[in-house]
Amino acid sequence: MTLWTVPDHFRDELPPAAERLESLRRQWLDRLRVHGYQLVAPPLIEYLDALTVGSGRDLAERTFQVVDPLTGKPVAVRPDMTPQIARIDAHLLNRSGVTRLCYAGPVAHARPANLLALREPWQLGAELYGHAGVEADCEVACLLLRLLAEAGLRHVRLECAHMAIFRALTRGWSEADAETLFTLLRAKDRADLQRFLAGQELPAEVRAALLWLPHAYGGEEVLAEARRRLPDWPEIAAARTQLTALAKALAAEGAAVGFDLADLRGYYYHTGVMFAAFAPGSAAAVALGGRYDGMGAAFGRARPATGFSIDLRAVVTLLPLSPLPGAILAPALGADAPAKQRTALVERVAALRAAGEVVVDELPGHPRESWFEAGCTRQLVWERGAWHVVPFAE
Structure with a gap:
């Protein structure tokens, strides 16, 4: 190990990727605000x-733990x-009606989600509390699609499932058996699933339904x-109706919609509709969402809840990176520079920055090529009694 390395599955973000991440964060938070x-x-x-x-509890194995x-x-x-x-909604805000909240920031995972995943996703999301109807699920799923489209991701596909189907088929099961079944269905391990169900006393219709679930993926024909x-x-029946309503809302947004009724996640977390967004070029979902009614109960008040979260870093890796806009170098004036030049330079630099230009103040004693390396493609020069922006000569 050397002092300049970082732990496995962590990464520094450098220009221009870091700039793109921050720009996308601002863009999406502004979009969520107007909604x-x-x-x-x-x-x-x-x-x-x-x-x-x-x-x-679904998050326990991914959690870094220390002692304060x-x-x-x-x-x-x-x-x-x-x-x-959920804690903020249930305990701090304590509102009685519909509450819409958004957030953005890094999270850390003790273990990566897969071999290529980073352990520090940058998570941005939106949550809607206080409405139990499928209208809320449709709102957040459609809003997710709009954000991804505005960022430049095309041909996004949403895969949908519903936790209520699993809950209904395992009603009365022990928690241990239900968790085992959950794991087998997620892995689509049909052979082990068949062996596991052979050891369970089940009604024929339940056994047949559970054996079919790993095959339940595709388009509208799945429903x-x-x-x-x-x-x-x-x-x-209610789960099917909700999935149909969600599919219609997403189709109206021009989205490709699929279903995978065995694509389960969040055993202790999700309670209803679930969806995952996949984009061309990414093996894993770039965003996850769904309903998680009751999470606030641990904080004193259960509320209907639905929402989504996006991994900003995963999205940025799928987008073309444009070079940073070229900066303008403002020269360091010597002590003998006329006061008129000094005043005019201050005013010109202020005007350029107000217009959104990047202006870098030159510091004395550094070779000219170092400013080109720092991103300067133009410079201010004094000509005909005024400061003009001209191409930077390396």
Whole structure:
């Protein structure tokens, strides 16, 4: 190890990627603001229990844990910001009606999500509290698509699922058996799934439904097939109806929509509609979302909740990076420079910066080529009684 290396699955962001990340963060937060989503900024570190209690147990294995030297209590670096936003809604804001919140910031994972994933995603998201209807799910999913399109990501595909189908089919199961089944379905491990179900005493329709779920992926035909393959129970019928409504809303946005009823995640987290956004060139989802009613119960008040989060760094890797705009070098004037030149230079530099130009103040004693290396492509020169911007001579 050398002092200039960073831990595995962490990375420095350099120009112009860092500039693109910050620009995209501002652009998206501004877009969320005009849709009524209010910005909140939770702390990077919280007490461990606040991040892993209840629904947060899904995050426990990804959580960096340390002991707070001030209190001796276990604290953690947030692996996800959604539990923090749920705490803010439930305990700090305590509003009775619909609340729309947004956020942006880094999170840290003790283990990478996959072999290529970074352990420090930059997470930006939006959450909607207080409305249990599918209209809220449609709003956040469509808003996600608009953000990705505005950033330049085309041909995004949303894969949708519904946790209520799994919950209905495993009603009455022990938690251990339900978690085992959950893992097998996520992995689409059909052989082990068949062996596991062979050891369970189940109604024939439930067994058949669970064996079909790993095959339940594709287009709208999946929902039509689900009507035949899944038990005709009220909660499953409601899930189909919600997925149909979501698909129609997304189609109206011009999105490609798919279904994968075994693409489950967040065993302790999600309660209803779930969706994942995939973009060409990315093996993993660039954004995840869905309903997580009740997460606020751990903080004193359960509320209907739905939302999404985007990994900014994953998105930026898929976008073409434009070079940074060339800066203008403002010369360092000697002590004998006329007062008129000095005053005019200050005014000209202020006007250029107000117009959005990058102006770099020259510091004496450095070779001219070093300013070109610093990004200067133009310079200010005094000609005909005024300061003019001309190409920079390396």
